[in-house]
Amino acid sequence: MREYLVRTVAGRDWPAIPRPRLAETLITAGFECEPVAGSNHLRLRCGDAYITFSIEATGWQISVDGHLDDPDVFVGRITEQVSDAVGQPCEWLPVPADQASP
Helix, strand or coil, rough: CCCEEEEECCCCCCCCCCCCHHHHHHHHHCCCECCCCCCCCCEEEEEEEEEEEEECEEEEEEECCCCCCCCHHHHHHHHHHHHHHCCCCEEEECHHHCCCCC
């Protein structure tokens, strides 16, 4: 499993995406993803991978479970969409394996 954090550049915190725009902001064009039931804020199935989004105090945590072509490109596109939705620059960081969720 690979994990990422998307956060604001200025405050290094959680970018508050308006709830009505959550799905349209986090579903990334070109990756053929669809929402599926899950316990987090949003869960997608993208081919053979499941992507989960969770709100953390330090940003949006994105977990990629399974094979996803170019996960860094995927998260980069999400980061651009989040920046547009919240009206401020955001950045993404990989979460080191020793700090990732079990």
